Structures are given as structure tokens and as C-alpha cells.
Amino acid sequence: MARVSGISKVKLSVLILLVAGLFIACSQIPEYPVEEPIAARVQSYDYQRDIRPIFEHKCMACHGCYDAPCQLKLTSAEGLERGASILPVYDGARLEDMQPTRLGIDASSTAEWREKGFFSVLHGAEDGELSGLDASVLYKMIELGHSQPVTPNSRLPATISLGTARTNSCPSIDRFADYADDFPHGGMPYGTTGLSDDEFNQLTQWISEGAVVSPALYTPGAAEQAMTEKWEQFLNQSGKREQLVARYLFEHLFAAHLYFPDIEGTHFYELVRSSTPPGQPVRPLRTVRPNDDPEGAFFYRLQPLRQAIVEKTHIVYALGDTRMQRFESLFFQPDWDVVNLPGYSYKERANPFVTFDPIPAKARYQFLLDDAEYFVRNFIRGPVCRGQIATDVIRDQFWTVFEDPEQEAYVNDAKYRAKASPLLGLPGQKSDLLALGPEWLEYNEKRNDYLKLRGQYYAERKPEGATADELWDGDNWNQDALLTIFRHYDSASVRRGLHGRVPRTIWVMDYPLLERTYYELVANFNVFGSVSHQGQTRLYFDLIRNGAEHNMLRFVPAKQRESLYAHWYQGNAKIKHALTYTGLDTATPVAMDYTGADSNDAVMQRFSQLLMDRTAAVSGPPDTLNRCPHNNCQRPSISSAQQQLESTLQPLARANGASLPVISLLPEVTFLRVTQGDQRWVYTLVHNRAHSSVAFMFGEESRLLPKEDTLTLIEGTLGSYPNFSFNVPLEELPSFVDSLSAIQEQPGLHSLADRWGVRRTHPEFWDIMADFKRSTEERAPEQAGILDVNRYENL
Structure with missing residues (x-):
């Protein structure tokens, strides 16, 4: 066995200490008899x-x-x-x-x-x-x-x-x-x-009368039935290229709620591996992960969802003729071949870059970029994103952008790709407790070796430094090029566009980062896994975040990188950097104009402006709710009543915890319904907690910076787990905002809830929750689902 270095021993010791407090005894599973239900002959209700x-x-x-x-x-x-x-x-x-x-x-x-x-x-x-x-x-x-x-x-x-x-x-x-x-x-x-x-x-x-239960009927029309058959035929072709592409698509769409946007009244479907061929009842394989060994012949099938849609697991992806044509052009028009199809070994499951190497890398990256919001939503609405320890690896509000596929190194340079691919494997496949330390150490070292390789390659390729055209502009039509991610303590959300004030950090993701994030948090994640598996997943995602921040630093002046990085990783995070992360490139310049931007805030403001200039065709209208320094911004496309509403709310988004103490007291996600006669408008008040760093699994309370907390205002609902809601007549909104702004301590929120709050005990609680769902149906009906109230607070 190879000798473990001194620093690796320290890392391993720290890791073991982090997880030692999590162990508890296993529970015994009781056995229950199978009841024989008896039903009344006449049923009063269906x-x-x-x-x-x-x-x-x-x-x-x-x-x-x-x-x-x-x-x-x-x-x-x-x-x-x-x-x-x-x-x-x-x-x-x-x-x-x-x-x-x-x-x-x-x-x-x-x-x-x-x-x-x-x-x-x-x-x-x-x-x-x-x-x-x-x-x-x-x-x-x-x-x-x-x-x-x-x-x-x-x-x-x-x-x-x-x-x-x-x-x-x-x-x-x-x-x-x-x-x-x-x-x-x-x-x-x-x-x-x-x-x-x-x-x-x-x-x-x-x-x-016997609690007679009947399953939901599935009655597709002729067009819908024909489309499901067409897609099953597409996914079950016999050629090696087609089989490899089908496997790649399945591993990226297995968690989706698929639908046909051109067919009215379409059902939602899920893509499964079935032991039965098309034309027979679907019998899904019982593998835990989508890339586990099927151990026999199987067929890709579209299985209708016969259940109510809850928003927290509703990850929609559109199929249809247009999508099939896109897949044909992406994956089959390029000239490539497969000699031997990959299997399902440990190595092949742990490293998708090796497994799917025959498929052109640019095609794989473009496939992810086409629907970047969908793939990020997989991270967020998949089972991995549940609980504070799972989410405290990210900041409460940040923007995510992507490298342009025409310049991204991995997809455009075969020699570089051959060097990088072996370093891009992912931990978590081995879930026994003894594997936690060695697995994490191995993959951490590989990741750092990859970052060094990447940094050297980009520095040599562009010695004059990064340029704004390396950032993907959505090809001037795709709004998935710009995403805002919000963390809500123990859950998260994503939305297209750059929402909120300029964040403390901005992620720049390339193909290896985007693909690894998906496989680590979705395809390879086992919600039924052990503490070892969950620990490896969480620790590696910390490296992914750090890598996305490294990528962003390429686009700022070299002299400012250490200062920005130190701002992101304050206090004990410096120790984490020394033990875990790799060093910064403070030598390669940047070929972008930062004249006059000498402070961290000025650099981030300048980068965000250069980003918005680059992506102007897809960035949409400016976020006047949150980036309006003088409170004089109005959207011309809305009614005068809504303009009045937004003008009243705007000051909340300009404040922070120091100037407006109530911000640090608010729940993570607060829905606001404003009414006037038969009209109503829905907004979300998102509490963004500031942190000195997000580099550790535990001790989050010690890293909070409440005076730097902010509030982001979002039109519509954001988040599947509202923490509270208010119902305010438009004429009372100024009084509501004034009362909210005057609150200094928690009892003040209780008084506010007495007057305008929709508590869990409100007589119209369920009707108002249903109306929030309706507001989503009005804006994007395919995205709507039942909201979860497990996290609704007792204000």
C-alpha cells in the first residue's frame, strides 16, 4: 500500500472527526400482516x-x-x-x-x-x-x-x-x-x-365502507400514443452508436417529468429501463442508480405518471418532434464510431467522461447547455437537496454562467481531453464506512491535479488573459445561459436570468464542472445511501463550488484575485484552503477592461456589467425590483397599480441587515399576495443569509454575517417550500412595508402576522396555498405543482 502523506493524514483525521458524531444504532424492521380489506357493496363516494x-x-x-x-x-x-x-x-x-x-x-x-x-x-x-x-x-x-x-x-x-x-x-x-x-x-x-x-x-x-381505492386512469389520445411509440422506437435502436446515445440520454433524463408540448392535454411521463419491450406493460428494473448494471436485457420505456404533481420533485423536460430532430443533429450528424460498448463497472459508473468518450464532447456539452436550467433544477429538486448539511455548501444567492462551447478547452482539444478525463472521476460508489476517507482523499487529489492542468492549459493558450467572449451568450436566443440560484437554508431554487443584486460570487461552469455536478448529485446519488456515501457526495460538491469560483477568477484582474478569494473564504476557511483546495493563478492577466475597479465590490460590479453586455440578447429586461439604486425604476409593461406596488417594495431590496434589522429575522422564503378587488399579485421575499465562508459541513451559525444579509424580491413564487406568507390589500401595502421595516426583534414579526399573516391556522390557509399554485399555473402551467408546507413556520 502506498504511504499516506502527512497532509493527507491530517485531512483524513479531520474528515473522520466530522462524521464521527453522525453514527447511531440501526433500527429493526417490524413485520406486519397483509390485511384482507372488505368493501361495502354500495359505495357512497368515488x-x-x-x-x-x-x-x-x-x-x-x-x-x-x-x-x-x-x-x-x-x-x-x-x-x-x-x-x-x-x-x-x-x-x-x-x-x-x-x-x-x-x-x-x-x-x-x-x-x-x-x-x-x-x-x-x-x-x-x-x-x-x-x-x-x-x-x-x-x-x-x-x-x-x-x-x-x-x-x-x-x-x-x-x-x-x-x-x-x-x-x-x-x-x-x-x-x-x-x-x-x-x-x-x-x-x-x-x-x-x-x-x-x-x-x-x-x-x-x-x-x-372499506376505503376503496382506484388508480388514476391513463387515456392518451392517438397523437400522444403515437409520440410515445416514436420515442420508444428512437431510444431502442440496435446500432452501437444509437445504444450509447440512448444510455447517455437515459442517465440524464431518468429523473425528468417528460411531456409533449405540441400535444394538448399531454400526460407527464418518466423514462425507465424495463424488462419488457414496447407494447407490453412496463416493469421497471429495480436498480438503485440509472447506471447500475441491468444484469440482463432491458428496454427504454416511457411510463405515464399516475400521481399528483408536487412542485418539489417536478423537473420538466419537453420531448416531441423538435427535440428528436435536435438529438439527431447533435449526436448523429457528427462522424464518430463505437468499437465496444461500455459496461457498468465501478470505473465506468464513477467516470462518465471515460464511459461516454466516443460521443463527441461538444455534443454532450451542448446537450447540457440547451437546457441548463433543467440540469441545475435536477440538483435542486432531486433527493440530494434536502437538509441544511446538504445545502450549506453553496451561498444563499449567486449567478451561474457557462463557458462558450466554441472555446471551452475540454470539448475542443482532444489532447487536453485525454489528459483531463482520467482526473474527472467521482466518489461515492463505495458506501462502506471505511471507504469514506480513502475515497475522498483519492478524488480530492485528482480534482486538484485537474485544476492545475486546466489552469496551465488556459494560461498557455491565452497568455494575454481571458476575454468576455469565452462566456456563453446563449447563441443570442437561449435564456438558460444566465441562471440565478438561491439557497433557502435546507432547500434551494433556480430561475433563469440574473436576479437580485450583484452577488458575492459568480460561478463560471465549463463542461467538466456541469457534467460532474450532475453525476455527483443526481445520477450517482443514492438517497438510501449510508453516511459514507452522503459524506463523499457533500465533500466533493464543495470542490465543485470551489472549482466554479476558480473559473470565475480567470475573468478578473490578477492583482485582485487573492483579495476576492480571501473575501469568500474568511476565518478558518483559510485552513480548509491549505488542506483541501489548490492554489490560485495570480500571474496570468485578464484581457478585459477593469479601469478604476480597485475594490472587491467594484471588480464584481464591473464583471457583472461586462457579463450583461456580452449576454444582452438573452438577459431580458433589467431587474428593476432589486437593482434600482434610486428607487425610480418602473417596468413599462405592467399596470399602474402594479407599478405602485413595486415602487413600495423596492426599498426593501436596497437594504441590508445593518440598515434594516428585520431582514435577518425573516424566514428564508416568504410569499406575499397583494390584492385589489378581483386582482391579485404574487411576490416572493427571499432572505439571503451572508456567510464568512461556506467551506464546512458543520458550524454554520458561527459563520453567519447577519448585518450583511440581503432581501431579493421575485415576482411570482420562488421555492417549493414556503416558510410563511402574507396577504395584504394593495391600499395597505405601504403600512405593511413600514411596519415590516420598523421591526427590530422577533416578537415584532408575530405582531405583523397578527394583522397580515397567513398562519398555518388561518381559516383560508389551504385556499391561499392553492392560489399560490394557481399563480404558477397562470405563468408557466407545465411547471406548477403542489407546494410543500413541512417547513412553514409558526410566526
Whole structure:
């Protein structure tokens, strides 16, 4: 075995200390009997017509994804029948990978789910007769909630635990009495305004008659059916080139909700590997990752989504004739060949640059750039982005831009590509605890070797320095060239365009960075993975962020790079830099005009202006809400009432935590609904927390800089997890802003919520949440989904 260097030993010791506090004992999976439900002959209510809308209105906002309490997923009939489990999917301390529990994949019958530890929440049977309400956990839960109503628009008592960090009890029917005694306010809908009398009575009657559940129908029209068949034929061609491209496309689209934009009323689909060919029922392979060994023949299939859409997992991607033509021109018009198709070994899964090397690199990069927002949204709405430790690797607001594909080094220089590819592998495939340190050290060293290679190559290629034309301008039509990413403590969002004030950092991503980010956080991420796997993923993403910042520094004056970098990595981050990162290039100049830009802020302002000049054709109108220094900017395309509204809000975006202390007290994501008669406008107040650095997994509180916090105003909703909302008549908006601006301490927010807040207990809470969803449907109907209220605060 090779000797570990002294600095590597230090790194390994630090790493082990970071994760040592995460270990806990493993839980045993209980076994549950398979119930034999008995249904009444006459059913008063139809599940899809009468019952599902109640769940969609008041239940799916919490029970819609991997983080649904007790894994009770109510977005489909299959999830309701599967029931609940005491085992959480998100567990940052398990020592081994857990068995996956993906609905529709990892079990095909109720009996199989019971063997995996799921228990029924619907019904039971005794001696062949209906056991009615006494055997239904669902009934007991809604009855407990209905019997303990909350005071309208009041703050919840401290005994009601909120947030994703709370421990869920997940009682089966035999333990429910103890649960109700321990948690008298633990009924459903949890911690919110409850069911109406009519809703409660309908659910009660439906459950008493056997809780008959029927799956959603799939009835595609002729055009839609023909399009699905056309795409399955395209993806299952027999040629080697076609097989390799199909694999590449699958590994990048497996998490998408696919649709056909030219067909009215199209369903959403997901792309799966199935053991059955087109024309037969889909049977998805049960591999954990999309690039795991299929261990046999398979076919790419489009499977319709028969579930309600929740925004936090809704990552849309358009197919159709135009897309197929684009794929043909990107991947098959260039002249290239495949001698031997790659397999699914550790090396091939860990390094997509080697696996897909025969496909022209420029085609792969352009494929990612065509829909850059989609790929970034995969990082954000995929299962990796959940929890503070998962997201504190990024800053709260920053812009992301891309290198121009005509000049990007990796896709244009075969010799350089051959040197770089072996250094671009990714950790995380080995998930045992002992692999955590060695895997991270190995890939960290390779990454730093790559950065040195890259820096030397660019310096030699352009000794006079970087130029603005190296930044992708979207080919003067593609608005995905400019993205703004917001972190909301334990979640994140992305939106096209440059939103908010000029950020502290701007990412410049090339093909290796964009592809590695996707594979590390999406394709190779296992939400059921061990602490070792999760630790490797989080640590390597730290390197990706650092690499994107290195890329940006090429575009600023050499003399300013160390100062900017030190501003990003303050305090103990200097130690992290010495142990983990690679050095800066402070010698190669920049071939861009920075005359008079002598401070860090001036350099960032100048770079942002050069960026906007370069991308003027796709940047859209200026962000007058957030970048209007004299509060005199108006958008001519909006009504006078909305101009008045925005003029009232603009001062909030010019302040910081020092000048406006309430900013540091606000939740991460606050929705604002402003009304005037039948009109309403929706905005989001995004709290951006400033940090001295984001280089560490733990101790975030010690790195906060509240006086430098800012607020970004966004038209429409931003974020799948609103933390609070206000409902304000337009004529009262000046008073609202004045009252908000005067707040100095947390009790002031409670007083503000008394007057304008939409608390979890507000009589119209669910209707207003639904209206926020409608506002997205009006702007971009294909993007709309049910919002998650697990993180909604008790202001």
C-alpha cells in the first residue's frame, strides 16, 4: 500500500472527526400482516372523483415525496394502499445503505410492502366482516385532528413540533391510543387548519365502507400514443452508436417529468429501463442508480405518471418532434464510431467522461447547455437537496454562467481531453464506512491535479488573459445561459436570468464542472445511501463550488484575485484552503477592461456589467425590483397599480441587515399576495443569509454575517417550500412595508402576522396555498405543482 502523506493524514483525521458524531444504532424492521380489506357493496363516494381532491387540497402538501412523514405518500392510489413505515428515507447517520422503497419499483404487491415494514393506514378485517373505523389509522388521525381544532390564525402551541427535523411517531393501529394520549394535537392535517365538516364526513363514510381505492386512469389520445411509440422506437435502436446515445440520454433524463408540448392535454411521463419491450406493460428494473448494471436485457420505456404533481420533485423536460430532430443533429450528424460498448463497472459508473468518450464532447456539452436550467433544477429538486448539511455548501444567492462551447478547452482539444478525463472521476460508489476517507482523499487529489492542468492549459493558450467572449451568450436566443440560484437554508431554487443584486460570487461552469455536478448529485446519488456515501457526495460538491469560483477568477484582474478569494473564504476557511483546495493563478492577466475597479465590490460590479453586455440578447429586461439604486425604476409593461406596488417594495431590496434589522429575522422564503378587488399579485421575499465562508459541513451559525444579509424580491413564487406568507390589500401595502421595516426583534414579526399573516391556522390557509399554485399555473402551467408546507413556520 502506498504511504499516506502527512497532509493527507491530517485531512483524513479531520474528515473522520466530522462524521464521527453522525453514527447511531440501526433500527429493526417490524413485520406486519397483509390485511384482507372488505368493501361495502354500495359505495357512497368515488376515490378519484370525491376523495382524491381532499387529499390533494390538504394532505399532499406534506405527504408527497421521500420526506413524507412515515413514508406515507398520498399522491397516488398506490401510495395510499402501500401505507406507512417507521423507517425514514432521509437518515444522515446510517452506517449501511438501506433497502430502497421506491413506490412502483421496489415492490409489486401489498404483501411485498408489508415484508418491507409498511403497514396499512386504511382498513382491516375481522372474521370476514368490515372492521370499519376502529382499524383505520387514517380515520384515527383525521378524527384526532378534527376533535382538536385550533384557534383561527393563532400561533400553534410549543408542544406541536414543526419542521423536517422533528421525529415522526408513525403509530400502527395497535399503538394509536398511546399516540393520541402523548400527542393530543398530533392529528391530521398536522399543525394546520383542519378538514371542514363536509370533508371529514366524506372521508369517514368512505373509510367505513372499506376505503376503496382506484388508480388514476391513463387515456392518451392517438397523437400522444403515437409520440410515445416514436420515442420508444428512437431510444431502442440496435446500432452501437444509437445504444450509447440512448444510455447517455437515459442517465440524464431518468429523473425528468417528460411531456409533449405540441400535444394538448399531454400526460407527464418518466423514462425507465424495463424488462419488457414496447407494447407490453412496463416493469421497471429495480436498480438503485440509472447506471447500475441491468444484469440482463432491458428496454427504454416511457411510463405515464399516475400521481399528483408536487412542485418539489417536478423537473420538466419537453420531448416531441423538435427535440428528436435536435438529438439527431447533435449526436448523429457528427462522424464518430463505437468499437465496444461500455459496461457498468465501478470505473465506468464513477467516470462518465471515460464511459461516454466516443460521443463527441461538444455534443454532450451542448446537450447540457440547451437546457441548463433543467440540469441545475435536477440538483435542486432531486433527493440530494434536502437538509441544511446538504445545502450549506453553496451561498444563499449567486449567478451561474457557462463557458462558450466554441472555446471551452475540454470539448475542443482532444489532447487536453485525454489528459483531463482520467482526473474527472467521482466518489461515492463505495458506501462502506471505511471507504469514506480513502475515497475522498483519492478524488480530492485528482480534482486538484485537474485544476492545475486546466489552469496551465488556459494560461498557455491565452497568455494575454481571458476575454468576455469565452462566456456563453446563449447563441443570442437561449435564456438558460444566465441562471440565478438561491439557497433557502435546507432547500434551494433556480430561475433563469440574473436576479437580485450583484452577488458575492459568480460561478463560471465549463463542461467538466456541469457534467460532474450532475453525476455527483443526481445520477450517482443514492438517497438510501449510508453516511459514507452522503459524506463523499457533500465533500466533493464543495470542490465543485470551489472549482466554479476558480473559473470565475480567470475573468478578473490578477492583482485582485487573492483579495476576492480571501473575501469568500474568511476565518478558518483559510485552513480548509491549505488542506483541501489548490492554489490560485495570480500571474496570468485578464484581457478585459477593469479601469478604476480597485475594490472587491467594484471588480464584481464591473464583471457583472461586462457579463450583461456580452449576454444582452438573452438577459431580458433589467431587474428593476432589486437593482434600482434610486428607487425610480418602473417596468413599462405592467399596470399602474402594479407599478405602485413595486415602487413600495423596492426599498426593501436596497437594504441590508445593518440598515434594516428585520431582514435577518425573516424566514428564508416568504410569499406575499397583494390584492385589489378581483386582482391579485404574487411576490416572493427571499432572505439571503451572508456567510464568512461556506467551506464546512458543520458550524454554520458561527459563520453567519447577519448585518450583511440581503432581501431579493421575485415576482411570482420562488421555492417549493414556503416558510410563511402574507396577504395584504394593495391600499395597505405601504403600512405593511413600514411596519415590516420598523421591526427590530422577533416578537415584532408575530405582531405583523397578527394583522397580515397567513398562519398555518388561518381559516383560508389551504385556499391561499392553492392560489399560490394557481399563480404558477397562470405563468408557466407545465411547471406548477403542489407546494410543500413541512417547513412553514409558526410566526
